[in-house]
Amino acid sequence: MKNIDPKAITVKKALCPFCSFGCEFGVVFNDFGITGVEYISKGSSGGRLCPRGSAAAMYLDHPRRLSTPMKKQKSLEWSKIVKELKKVVSNPKNVAVTFDRNITLEEYASIIGFCKNAGIDDISSTYFEPETNLRSFLPKAFSMTEVDDAQLVLLLGDPFNQAPMSSRAIIDWKLKDKKNELVVIDSINTHTAGFASRFMKVNVGTEPLLFFALAQEKIEGVDITKATGIESSVINDVSKAIKGVKKGLIFVCLPFAHTYDPRLYAEGLARLQSFSGMKVVPFVEFMGHKGNQNFASIIDKVKKKKIKYLLNFGELFPFYYPQMADDLRALNIYATATLKYDGYNALPVPLNLEKDGTIITTFGKKNLGGNIEPPSGTKSINEILSLLSDGRGKGEALRPPEKKVDVAERVRRLAEVSVTKKKNLRLVGEKVAYNFLGFFEGEALKMNPRDAAELGITVNDYASVTSKHGSVDLPVKLTEDVGKGIVAVPAETPSVKGLFEYLIDSGDNTINFIPTEVKICRKE
């Protein structure tokens, strides 16, 4: 008989892939599998982990973890789905290849190489999060200790939720010297905003307008105070402060559907950077990779029946964007996935936590380590590509054609959107670390008490939130953190993400999810 040592546990080192902070931690195993995470004091965040890092243990052996290929909601053998896919890629002109989140640099190169060898010409990103617009701001090397000798820090959005590990350095710096100025710009009053020396609460989605104004750029015919809700005296004060600062930093977080024009946001940020000389550091979940075209071009070809099949590598698409179903109806989609969702042909793949390979973080490139075994039944992207083609090779990074941004036109459009009276409430996306994929706590709707009173909604009520794409019931949190006319929700699950409207940018065919009009009723 086997003797069981009750203390027999193993801890395997992992790199958290859930945001660009790249914290290290241990995953704890006993004879029966994963039991939790361990906080390694020598790790890059000193062992500290935000709710997403701690949730890694729940993700790795989640009850909805996908471990067999699925077709029409039924399990299927790998050999059968591979046979099907081989047939699909034998006619490469009918096929588009796309990718979204959690693809290592090596996997990206393999996918591009595979397309080249297979003769697939339509390649695109399906990672539609606005943060991909911040990619060009990634510093070559960055350390949080750079905050120590700054005089002014500008926080765009809510880094204490987007990348909570940034909080320690920023709060310590703020409390160290009364002269240290922390300016926060956001449309929602967040925990981060609570630490601000000066909080500029802008009208929803108008951050880019404020960036241009702070950079002292004249915008013909646009009333910035009216559009952003920020007094011109305040804008001038802050503008002077950032211009005169010896050392300053701008930390940026841009959540899903938080602003109307992410491209203009990036453009405004670039102006702010060159005006102030401050270093810009984005905190994101994933940087995104580029294809040779943007996704709306693929939708176009689908509509013209030129593309019939789509093979997506990643874990979000198409599951997280149900509002796109109409545009994609004519497509036969095969998508890699880590959790079970209905409706598409799904191929089970390892999580980034279980991969070896390189990812880009705020602090430079890091290796994932590959210390944790993925569930049997999953196949890595490289394995899948090898099964489909003998010579997958390595491909060079791609770039879609880029069009110059017509700043004046976009500024005017954004100003107009922000001042137009809406009949309904506006739903904005926000980032809340604790809501990560709904593992700890599902999404709750933040609502201003005055709006709630008008609709007969009180504390602890549920509300149904309806957009033109669907309806979801959510618990309501009444708070002055959101202004009247605004409701906010962390977009963490497909049902909530699916409420938001998307726009195709006619300039460059990118897809942007934007703040969306919704109707809200009290749920009995």
Place this chain on the structure above:
Amino acid sequence: MQKRIVLDLDLCCGCRSCEAACRVAFKGEARIRHGDIAGVAYLPLACKHCKQPLCLASCPVEAITRDENTGLVLRSANICIGCKSCAYACPFGVIDAPLVRHISQKCSLCVDREEGPRCVAACSSGALQWLSDEEIERHEIGMRMVSKDLFFRRKA
């Protein structure tokens, strides 16, 4: 005397990493929770391992005991009947009344972990600290308060 968990509210950024760490370690039980104090402040509510614990006094089956040497107030999972008396008795409201595993969600100060509490290890801003009585004396907890509010600071 056992070290204790001390909160420096000046530093807490409201990320709820502490709560997540506890829930992952204890099968979904949030033995430390983020409390919303009348919409004015959000702060983690941790068990104080009181000298005269009311949770212990209220327990009808003596499932909660206090170790005089370490000062730890512990709940025995085998004895607890899940009646929630302790949850209502605790003057600090740190025991969550809804049950996750049919027993009360009582903090054990992570006695099973040599390095100390997981909530402290995970805390992103360093607001939760694991200190001995002497360290608490020396430490300037809460001394940097920059309150904008009469009672709680940091409400823009």
